[in-house]
Amino acid sequence: MTRKKILVVDDEENIRILYSEELQDEGYDVITASNAEDADIKIKESNPDLITLDIKMPGMDGIELLRKLREYDKNIPIVMCSAYSDYKQDFRTWASEAYIIKSSDMLELKSTIREIFKKREVGKLGD
Amino acid sequence: MRAVKSKSYRRGRIADIQKVSGENWLEILSEVGRIAALTLELETRLNLIVELIARQTGSDACSILLMDEDRENLVLKATKGLNPMSINKVILKAGEGITGLTAKEMKVIASRNALNDPRSVYFPETWEERFKSVLSVPIMDKNDCIGVIYTQTISEKDYTENDIRLLTTIANNISWMIKNAQLYEEARQKIAELSILYEISMAMQTTINLDRLLRIILSCVTVGSALGFNRASLFLVNEKTNTLQGMMGLGPDSGEDAREIWNKLTEITNLFQWLTSQGEALGKKESSFDKFIKSTRIPITQDSGILALTVIEKKPFNIKDARNDPRVNKELLDKLGINSFATVPIITKNQVLGTIVVDNIYTNRPIRDEDLQSLVRFATHAGWAIENARLFSQLREANKDILIAEQQLIQSERLSALGQLAAELAHEIKNPLVTIGGFARRLSEKTDFSPEGKKYTDIIISEVERVEKLLKDILNYSRDVKPTFSDYNINTLIDEVLSSYERIFSDSGVIVKKELSVNIYPLHIDTSQIKQVFLNILYNAVECMTGKGGVITIKTEPLSGEEGVTISISDTGGGIPPEILDNIFNPFFTTKRQGTGLGLSLSKKIIESHGGTIGIDNRTGEGATFIINLPRRQNKIKS
Numbered sequence: 030m031t032r033k034k035i036l037v038v039d040d041e042e043n044i045r046i047l048y049s050e051e052l053q054d055e056g057y058d059v060i061t062a063s064n065a066e067d068a069d070i071k072i073k074e075s076n077p078d079l080i081t082l083d084i085k086m087p088g089m090d091g092i093e094l095l096r097k098l099r100e101y102d103k104n105i106p107i108v109m110c111s112a113y114s115d116y117k118q119d120f121r122t123w124a125s126e127a128y129i130i131k132s133s134d135m136l137e138l139k140s141t142i143r144e145i146f147k148k149r150e151v152g153k154l155g156d
Numbered sequence: 157m158r159a160v161k162s163k164s165y166r167r168g169r170i171a172d173i174q175k176v177s178g179e180n181w182l183e184i185l186s187e188v189g190r191i192a193a194l195t196l197e198l199e200t201r202l203n204l205i206v207e208l209i210a211r212q213t214g215s216d217a218c219s220i221l222l223m224d225e226d227r228e229n230l231v232l233k234a235t236k237g238l239n240p241m242s243i244n245k246v247i248l249k250a251g252e253g254i255t256g257l258t259a260k261e262m263k264v265i266a267s268r269n270a271l272n273d274p275r276s277v278y279f280p281e282t283w284e285e286r287f288k289s290v291l292s293v294p295i296m297d298k299n300d301c302i303g304v305i306y307t308q309t310i311s312e313k314d315y316t317e318n319d320i321r322l323l324t325t326i327a328n329n330i331s332w333m334i335k336n337a338q339l340y341e342e343a344r345q346k347i348a349e350l351s352i353l354y355e356i357s358m359a360m361q362t363t364i365n366l367d368r369l370l371r372i373i374l375s376c377v378t379v380g381s382a383l384g385f386n387r388a389s390l391f392l393v394n395e396k397t398n399t400l401q402g403m404m405g406l407g408p409d410s411g412e413d414a415r416e417i418w419n420k421l422t423e424i425t426n427l428f429q430w431l432t433s434q435g436e437a438l439g440k441k442e443s444s445f446d447k448f449i450k451s452t453r454i455p456i457t458q459d460s461g462i463l464a465l466t467v468i469e470k471k472p473f474n475i476k477d478a479r480n481d482p483r484v485n486k487e488l489l490d491k492l493g494i495n496s497f498a499t500v501p502i503i504t505k506n507q508v509l510g511t512i513v514v515d516n517i518y519t520n521r522p523i524r525d526e527d528l529q530s531l532v533r534f535a536t537h538a539g540w541a542i543e544n545a546r547l548f549s550q551l552r553e554a555n556k557d558i559l560i561a562e563q564q565l566i567q568s569e570r571l572s573a574l575g576q577l578a579a580e581l582a583h584e585i586k587n588p589l590v591t592i593g594g595f596a597r598r599l600s601e602k603t604d605f606s607p608e609g610k611k612y613t614d615i616i617i618s619e620v621e622r623v624e625k626l627l628k629d630i631l632n633y634s635r636d637v638k639p640t641f642s643d644y645n646i647n648t649l650i651d652e653v654l655s656s657y658e659r660i661f662s663d664s665g666v667i668v669k670k671e672l673s674v675n676i677y678p679l680h681i682d683t684s685q686i687k688q689v690f691l692n693i694l695y696n697a698v699e700c701m702t703g704k705g706g707v708i709t710i711k712t713e714p715l716s717g718e719e720g721v722t723i724s725i726s727d728t729g730g731g732i733p734p735e736i737l738d739n740i741f742n743p744f745f746t747t748k749r750q751g752t753g754l755g756l757s758l759s760k761k762i763i764e765s766h767g768g769t770i771g772i773d774n775r776t777g778e779g780a781t782f783i784i785n786l787p788r789r790q791n792k793i794k795s
């Protein structure tokens with residue numbers, strides 16, 4: 030099995046560092062982007078297996094970006110990360126795989142990502 | 157006898173085929189290419205192609221089957237020679253029959269006598285039992301079979317290498333056209349759906365008002381290029397009476413109106429903008445269709461027609477010939493003046509909220525099952541939105557009751573404004589907090605600390621956790637105070653505020669005078685926010701007159717220059733000292749021992765978010781007048 034690659038999109042550098050290190054410890058390759066345009070380039074260039082998206086970013090926000098991404102890729106799992114739960118009801122976020130409220134405890138994020146990959150693996154075997 | 161006849165027949169055919177195998181090959185292929193490039197629907201082009209092939213190859217029938225989306229079944233899409241009514245009706249599994257086998261094994265099959273061929277399966281609805289020979293060729297896209305093209309002849313026939321080559325070449329030539337059309341259709345649907353959902357959701361961000369929401373929903377059903385029905389109506393279930401209640405009907409009253417409106421619609425490029433401006437075209441005019449729908453009540457029983465059945469059976473109906481359908485309620489049908497229509501249930505969490513009914517009364521365009529599928533998907537989202545709006549209005553109702561009963565709520569209303577500010581702060585704090593706590597956790601895991609070091613990092617972790625929890629509570633609390641706009645008469649709102657807080661005034665010996673103009677428009681406002689503004693100003697007025705007594709005058713008049721209202725609130729409390737006048741709208745500026753200094757700054761924020769202005773006429777020594785100008789409609793809706 031090859032290592033999975035995750036793209037972390039967040040405008041705050043420290044969050045990017047934290048997420049990268051935690052996810053690398055989980056055994057993933059991690060690349061990061063600080064805004065929507067950057068994310069767009071990174072996706073095309075390195076084809077990640079999963080994306081975590083911050084909702085509140087200056088410029089194009091995460092929800093806009095989610096919509097853009099879904100227009101050309103229906104399948105790549107996207108995890109929305111937000112400081113608060115306001116957008117959970119916003120059905121523009123429903124096009125994502127999961128919605129997570131940011132927390133200093135990274136357990137939820139990590140287990141969600143693990144679950145998503147597991148589901149995809151099972152799905153593939155079933156084909 | 158029979159053999160002889162077919163032999164001589166065959167001889168004539170062979171001459172034809174030899175002709176075909178010569179220069180006609182090119183002619184056929186170029187004609188196929190020309191048809192493939194036409195801007196017609198895929199099925200139309202396929203039908204032109206099979207006709208051409210049947211004619212040019214001297215076959216008695218030529219047909220095309222295409223794989224469905226799940227790549228499991230083949231569906232008849234075009235035919236010349238078989239029963240045209242069986243198009244889209246004949247469905248066979250890959251592997252089933254000669255054509256099915258062609259698809260499964262991806263190879264050419266020629267059968268001289270298909271009637272006796274153990275591999276064949278007959279579909280009576282195609283009337284194909286008269287054909288004896290069949291040549292079946294897979295249509296390939298790279299390594300996948302996406303369909304089958306086959307020719308049939310009534311008399312027995314031996315297929316030559318040439319026949320096979322010609323049909324295979326044609327199959328290769330039309331493969332790209334089929335693939336493109338399918339991709340295009342898929343993309344078109346996906347984009348249309350995505351963008352319509354996106355735009356509705358944007359529009360919904362600005363409203364939780366049920367009536368307006370229903371209008372948005374029906375607008376999407378009728379205006380959107382994705383759905384685009386001529387008329388749509390919405391019925392909601394009334395559980396108490398077990399009836400379906402007509403809520404709203406949207407659509408032009410006559411063909412004339414329809415044409416006028418659709419002409420205007422072509423100018424609408426942004427559905428969202430149109431929705432939030434409430435649509436001059438469809439939105440404003442009160443149609444008799446709308447009136448009719450609103451007056452309609454249907455009992456939810458098995459025998460009261462399709463609408464009731466939609467709710468009972470929780471499934472959509474596409475009624476193509478209503479007049480001859482025993483399930484249809486004829487009385488309603490006559491009033492609607494149509495013979496075909498479709499219904500979909502609005503379902504949330506397994507509960508049926510109601511139904512959306514659509515028709516194409518003016519264009520008479522048949523409602524396809526695909527159209528209905530989009531509508532079903534749409535109805536799911538609509539259901540969710542309606543449920544939310546209902547919950548919200550219930551919440552607001554409940555709030556109203558408490559408000560009137562409990563004076564104490566003044567305090568909590570002021571708190572909710574505070575909560576809003578806190579929410580903004582909390583957002584900003586959350587991110588750094590996550591990094592502080594997150595890295596402290598990493599430190600504690602990665603480093604071999606002395607017992608003390610471990611103790612300190614654990615304290616950081618648990619303290620951060622505590623603040624995070626606190627933030628979560630604040631955010632959850634303040635989420636309920638999102639602005640929601642509705643049309644409201646400001647005089648009514650003032651009356652409500654004054655009567656709710658009557659005791660405050662009488663307790664502090666203040667007399668309140670009203671001078672409300674009857675000539676004012678309803679305003680498009682968030683009532684709870686505007687109420688908040690009045691409270692803040694009235695509270696300040698009372699506070700500066702407490703003990704001394706005095707008069708508060710609250711006055712409304714039409715805004716000069718544009719549609720809107722000017723509200724002025726005057727007191728006789730001595731006015732504001734000139735030296736602090738510049739500061740009073742600043743957050744946290746207060747001269748009171750127990751004040752927070754947020755009242756006026758919040759009020760200003762609220763009024764500005766409504767597109768209005770707030771100002772002061774200060775008469776030092778006498779009193780102050782706060783003047784609020786609110787336009788009828790703010791140009792920009794902020795949330």
Ligand SMILES: Nc1ncnc2c1ncn2[C@@H]1O[C@H](COP(=O)(O)OP(=O)(O)OP(=O)(O)O)[C@@H](O)[C@H]1O
Nearest residue numbers: 696700731732740746747748751752753754755756
């Ligand atoms: N009608 C008034 N007459 C005289 N002074 C006023 C009047 N309204 C406001 N002020 C002055 O403006 C200041 C700011 O008002 P604001 O309502 O923003 O805060 P506050 O009343 O002090 O505190 P809180 O937000 O708790 O009500 C007041 O402290 C007061 O000095």
Ligand SMILES: [Mg+2]
Nearest residue numbers: 692696755756
């Ligand atoms: Mg005040």
